[in-house]
Amino acid sequence: MDIRQLHSEEFDLSMDLSEYAFQYKLPSEKRANAKERFKAERVWGAFEEGTLEAKLTLLPFEVYIQGRLVPMGGLAGVATWPENRRQGHVAKLLAHTLQTMNEAGQTLSFLHPFLIPFYRKFGWEVYCEYKKYSIPVAKFPKKVEVEGKVRRGVIDIEVLDNLYNRFAVRYNGTLKRDLDWWENSVLDDEGQTAVFYSQLGEPEGYVLYKIENRELVIDEFVFLNEQARQGLWTFLANHDSMVTGASLKLVPSDDMLPFLLPDPRIEQENYPYFMARIVNAKAFVESYSFKRHNSQKKQVIYIEDKYAPWNDGLWEWTVSEKGAAAFLRIEGERDAADLSCDIGTLTILMFGYKRPAELARYGRVTGNPRALEWLEEIIPQAETALFDHF
Structure with missing residues (x-):
């Protein structure tokens, strides 16, 4: 088997496979546009x-972690012909990427999984979920008079992007958007925009929405x-x-709208969304800001990672009084570890999606009580979210 990047003239090969695997057909005009935008060097076959x-x-992105931007490889369009399935092709592609x-x-x-258990085998784990609301008109939030005003039809991407970044930076795992992403993956011709400006004229929030079949479809609500x-x-x-009501999707899991409604008994759904994976444990841990504490401490952790062998094995994990970490590989057997987990579990711990104590209760993290207390102590509380799709 030869694994390589595609060439520009192989667009049709790639598109034919995508259309078959994901059961859609691009009209000729959209296919021509897709061909113009095709970046062959990003597609591995x-x-x-x-x-x-x-x-x-393989898409080159940056995401917010603890308010800082971290390089991230986004995987999309994973596909194989049905006659080639269960032959290890995708496994080899994932290991290669x-x-x-x-x-x-x-x-x-x-990545956004077609099947969560499949990607868990390769080290990816669910790191965020979103809420989806359906609100009838009778249960809309009360109308109030506020100082400021809303301007409809604002398509100034600089304004929208500034507001988005100030909102997204609160969470771990949100995407840093560039101009191309805004123009081709966020905004569309059918959508509407509205921006709230303070009394001083400062933009302080926006909503992306459309009206379909007498329903407000709210794609993004940032404040x-x-x-x-x-x-x-x-x-x-x-x-x-x-309209008869509104639907909101991709709402962060910490959103409090139902509680704030006059009648919070609305239709709600929590949906596991994207999966994440630490690619390089040493680089990620050493760039992370841990909680400050009174003395420098260290533990030995065993990480299981079959598909990224540079992560697999024993590590001496030291956190200084100021919260800086050193992560050094050491020799030894698994039973020498104070803590043990797989790479997917380490990922969601570091993101703040789940806490060490709760994962330990269900056997996802194992270790001696003092080491588990140390882990709980050093990892700060955080929320995760993602407002995009790829």
Whole structure:
């Protein structure tokens, strides 16, 4: 098997496989546009005797972790022909791209799974979930008078991006967007925008929405303070003569809207969303800011990682009084470890999606009581979210 990047003239090979695997058909005009935007160097294929058997796309992104940007490799469009399934093609592609990401300094990788158990085998783990709301008009938030105003139809990406970044930086795992991403993956011709401006003229929130079948479909709701949240909701509620209700999707899991409603008994759904994986444990841990404590401490952790052998094994983990870490590989057997977990579990611990104590209760992290207390002590509380899809 030959694993390599595709060439520009292999667009049709790639698209034919995508259309078959994901059961869609691009109209000729959209296919031509996709061909113009095709970045062959981002698509990796597994070839047998010159025939494309399987493929995936590796996207270069940055994501927010603890308010800092971290390089991330996003995997998308993982596909194989049905006659080639269960032959290890995708496994080899994933192992190859992990090596590629590691060499490129991408310390994290994200993907949206078609099947969560499949990708868990390779070290990815669910790191975030989103809420979805369906709110009838009668249960909309109350209309209130606020100082400031909403301007509809604002398409100034610089304004939207600034607000998005100030909102997204609160979470671990949110995407840093560039101009191309805004233009081609966030905004669309059918969507509407509205921005809330304070009394001083400062933008403080926005909403991306559309009206479909007498329903407000709210794709993104970003606010920096309560005044902006109330102002935007009053604007949306003023559509009450035009719609029967509203649906919101990709709402962060810590969102408090139902509690704030006059009647919080609305239709709600929590949905496990994207998966994440630490690509290079040493680089990621040593760039992380841990909680400050009174004395320098260290523990030995065993990480299980079959598909990224540079992570697999024993590590001496030291955290200084100021919260800086050193992560050094050491020789020894697994039973010498104070703590043990797989790479997916370490990922969600570091993201703050789950706490050490709760994972220890279910056997996802094992170790002696003092080491588990140390782990609980050093990892700060955090929330995770993702407002994008790829």
